[in-house]
Amino acid sequence: MIELVDVCKGYTQKGVRKNLIEDLNFTFPDDRNVAIMGHNGAGKSTLMRMLAGTEPPDSGRIYRSTRVSWPLGFSGGFNGTMTGIENVRFLARIYGADTEEVLDFVRDFAEIGPSIRLPVRTYSSGMKARLAFGVSMAIDFDTYLIDEITAVGDENFRIKSKKVFTEKLKRSNIVMISHSVNEIRNYCNCGLFLTRQGIRFYEDVEALIEDYRRTLREGF
């Protein structure tokens, strides 16, 4: 469970203050998959970083009682000079998973072959994404934070990813940012909509999608 109490967040840049999130009180339910939608710059990724704990709120508190993943979907945390194996082992270690088990899974899943023994800076972005996704699937989290998971790799890999991910969802839940209505419909059963007027919660994902589409048509 992730609970947000009176959370405020904004940025000041060149003297211009921009408040993204104001007095948000919300509890992410344990048994539901939550979508986060909103226009660009509404604060979706900021909210996600706060949920993960990589960024503190300006004021208010965030309580986490479950194992929350890092925001998936980008591989910015990899060290380029370290090999794929070393990066995977490092992540397994900090999350207290068995390093060799995780490595075996990732080797098998990411299918990047002997490249896993090379420094990550030599990887293509696709290879990096495969590796990152593989690690996040090998470590057990209660809540997966997913920031725009765009389809990685070829058709084959996509099918495999979806299978593993669906398997994961039996025991874990997700908080997902996406602009893709299909993805949201596939994975989520409730959602938050970030608008200029504030943040609204939708019990029903279809209502969220409808409102999202309407604001897209009418402008924010």
Add this chain to the structure above:
Amino acid sequence: MAISTRQLLALQVRVIGALVLRETRATFGSSQIGYLWAIITPAASVAVLVTIFSLVGRSPPFGNSFALFFATGVLTLEYFNKLSNGLIGAMDANKALLTYPVIKVTDTLFARTILITATYILIMLLFFGGLVLFGLAQAPAFPDKVIEAVLVTGFLGFGFGTVNAVILSQWESWRHIEKILTRPLMFISGVFYVPSLLPPEAQAVLWWNPILHLVEWFRMGYYPNYDSRIFDAWYPLGIAIGLTLLGLGGERLTRKKRT
């Protein structure tokens, strides 16, 4: 919260352990030779200086081994410098790591401190061990005091490095200013001379340098009869505690501004 203190402690140990391994790899490269070089380089530079001074024919300011006298001073100072230089950039260098919520900024500081400390303990063991082996020195007279001196040096280096890292995160130019400020340490820390033999006026000024006290501490532990009129254990210890509190407090206060 559902997490017990024990679990938190285990998490802390796990994260720092993983970071130490990662830092080792990042600092010394993938080969074992890399780590060997990290140990050989400082030891060799001390050896070169010692050789030069011996060739010039200077007699040791204390005891009968110039190498021992010089090493007790310069290795203490180098250990402190390494910590201070290593920690100042730790926050910047590890920004990408903060993608992973289990890692906190302070963990990267602790990990570097552990790695540098382990490296310098090894360097000291090898260097002093070598001196003893070649008959250039005796084993330390009071090993417990030597260990105390090393621990407090590490503590002071951690405090100073953490304060520097916090200042650097707020003010880019600090990196250069810190270099200028710590440069004279080589001359005011008693590396080449016995501070107690200096004129009282000089002693009164040098007293304010905490590194000088640490060098004295180390020598009082190593030599059976090194007597210091300057040494005060509480001074470097007090500064170390003060800087550590300031550094960690500063990290907490500036956390929101940094991200």
